[in-house]
Amino acid sequence: MNQPVVIVGGGASGALLAVHLSRLIGSSQVTVIEPRPVAGVGIAYSTTCPCHLLNVPARNMSAFPELPAHFLEWLKQGEHAEATPETFAPRMAYGRYLSELFGVSGVRHIRGTVTAIRPDPSGAVVELASGEKLRAAQTVLALGHFPPVDVPEVGAGVVEAGAYRRDPWGGAGPLPAPDLRPDLAVALIGTGLTSIDMLLSLRGSGHRGEITMISRHGLLSRGHAPFEPLSAPVLPLTTQPETLAYFKTFRKALREGCDWRAATDSLRSVSCALWEKLSFREKYLFRRHLFHYWSVSRHRMAPGIAATIRMELADGRLKVRRGYVQSVMRGRDGAVLTLRTGGGTACADFGRVINCTGPDTQYRRVVSPLLSGLFDNGLAREGDLGVALALDSDGRVMDASGVPHPSLYAIGPMRAGALFETTAIPEIRQQASDLAALVAADYGSDRRFLSA
CATH class of the missing domain: 3.50.50.60 (FAD/NAD(P)-binding domain)
Structure with a gap:
């Protein structure tokens, strides 16, 4: 079977990308491969416990960057008529929101598990555990999170x-x-x-x-609490790219009376750029000594x-x-x-x-025939500090030689080897929008699409 775009994984990342792509190139051009019966829910949003709430207010959870109130309006039209921009909705409600968007998109959902991706003149051959094979002009990895590392x-x-x-x-x-x-x-x-x-x-x-x-x-x-947002990041991009300099500058802002929540959130738009400026050693030092403190403040x-x-x-x-x-x-x-x-x-x-130690981000040790095959065949390599995958700035997967594959991408948590912020919906929806536009720009002019 030939398909212009195949998305491997149908959790939040895969579903968001599929929805954005369907609006640009049509639903018939996109296939999502996901073992769950419903696409869009993934791990986080498949919970059935009403006490599991989003940790981001409704105003920031729209699937579309250009329609910031989309999720809030969806909430108010359903079981949460009293919702406000500051409502922390049940996660299972957000799962319904994403699955409904995916369903309305008309994108094809194949229930299955991908075991291998092999290069092909058309782009790639995607192999399923069932034995089915799809030829894809463009393939996107959207596998989400993996189980935690076991105790010794x-x-x-x-x-x-x-x-x-x-x-x-x-x-x-x-x-x-x-x-x-x-x-x-x-x-x-x-x-x-x-x-x-x-x-x-x-x-x-x-x-x-x-x-x-x-x-x-x-x-x-x-916990979340109201605060007055800052007009500029507490860490300018001109800050010396060293972990200690970042720490001292951040602490100075707090000592001068800046609310820690405001200081933390002010960095959201620049955190990836600040991270990219750090050397390998400085990234290691940050992960080793400061990441836990950052994480409890950020999430x-x-x-x-x-x-x-x-x-x-x-x-x-x-x-x-x-x-x-x-x-x-x-x-x-x-x-x-x-x-x-x-x-x-x-x-x-x-x-x-x-x-409950959180997802394993060291993909070399993750039990996954798909990932193992990508590494063993030289189609992928680890990202910074051995985390996730090495990618270029557009999310293309880099091979063992550091060359970006022209038709293999990653999205969401799978970009953690290249990006500091890549697990929350505001970042993932922007990735989905940008990647959909990138793929759509090639659509119709690339012979792989035309022959798929």
Whole structure:
């Protein structure tokens, strides 16, 4: 089968790109390959828990950069008539929004998994696990997020018993599991937004036991609150490209009375440029020493969720510990977790342990026949610091020699090896709009399109 554009992955990134492309070159020219029955929801927006909220207000969640109120108007026409620009809507509502847009677009959705992409005079041959093959003039990787890195040591039987969950979003059934007593303690490895999601799921299902969140720094994401936006970034592009200089300049702004939220958000438009100016060593230093502090300030909780977390902490039902998880073994109540801290090691029993450390961005170690094939065949190489993929400024995948492939692109989280900000909808929708325009500009003038 010949197809001008094939998008591999139909989560938020893939669906947004498909919608934008359909408006420019027509829906019949685009195919999305996605194993889920519904395109557009991905991991984040497939949740069925109403307590899982967007961490961006409705005013910034439109699928279209040129129509900033599009999502808000959609909300108000449905079950959320009371929505305002500052509403933090349920994530499952946003999933419906994206899936509806995709459905209306008329883009073809093939339920399947891509196992290989091979160069071809037409562009590429996309191979599915089913054996089906598609010839594509242009191919876009939109695989989204991958499961987290496992803990160093996992005991025999602990996963099979349901006592340890390697992937919080994996197919292990709802939380809490039916055999988890509601009073048993639960450990969440990680203190970011995924851990917050798991806590909300547990409480929403009636779990009342103590929950412990564990991470190396013990930092919880902060909450949204009103602030007066700044007229200019607190880090000018002329700032000396060194991690320490960035840190000192940012801290100086806070000392002079700048709200930390305003300071953080002022960098959104320039963060990718500031990141690109750093050397390999400086990027490493930032990731090593400052990224966790940046992340908890940048990726904030909805106000209502932040209030819930404050209450959990005040009541003692939620505890946060600093440390490094060494192992998860079978235990009396379910699992025994071994934690290394500054004072040595400690063991504790939990009914469940859930890995909430966030997606693995080191694609070389991700279990994916598609990615492994791209690396092994020299069609792709790792991005900065071994993260995701190396790309050019238009999102073209670079081969092992550093040459951009003319017809293979990546979008969304898969651009994390080249871009500092690439996981939130405001950035992804702009990528989708720009990439759709780039592909459309070639449409009709490229013989690969005409023969597809």
